[in-house]
Amino acid sequence: DTGVSQNPRHKITKRGQNVTFRCDPISEHNRLYWYRQTLGQGPEFLTYFQNEAQLEKSRLLSDRFSAERPKGSFSTLEIQRTEQGDSAMYLCASSSRGGSNQPQHFGDGTRLSIL
């Protein structure tokens, strides 16, 4: 069990640029989640996948955000035309089958800073 891996750990970019983050879940986990955490707050749900299917998206996920999990393994989260308000920590988590009673295991996150 190598844990959930996220890359990059830090991303600094200018407003208006596009950014993409990657998440590699624990290998046997079929569920993958994205959360966003701003300073002083708990993580907020963005979206989740079961295998390659994106099953739920939060209203926080505007049209500028897109997430994929093409082969049911790793996932990418892309933000287009970044804005100051996108500055946050983006966390990925994965869990095994069995429903929402299965604990989610988190990566160390990608911290995005918009200049």
Next chain:
Amino acid sequence: AQSVTQLGSHVSVSEGALVLLRCNYSSSVPPYLFWYVQYPNQGLQLLLKYTTGATLVKGINGFEAEFKKSETSFHLTKPSAHMSDAAEYFCAVSSMEYGNKLVFGAGTILRVKS
């Protein structure tokens, strides 16, 4: 809908003292409850979880929590604080009826004084 309230954004205890971090939840269906810990610039680590069965749940690092349905609470305790316990703690709720997402509280920063 589901929500979590963590009372006290900051809690300070002396080393060796009891740790008590409060969590109250709101859920119209039977909840699954979790406590996570976050160290600076890191992700969240699971401390313990309640799904069904025994209402007193033991976790890692000497922490435990008790699910009290009548009080809609899931407070986290540890008998004796260590310096290494200084971190931010998050309570979270989920249920099958509301999808698989975790709904988190705003967090409580625990400070341990020597």
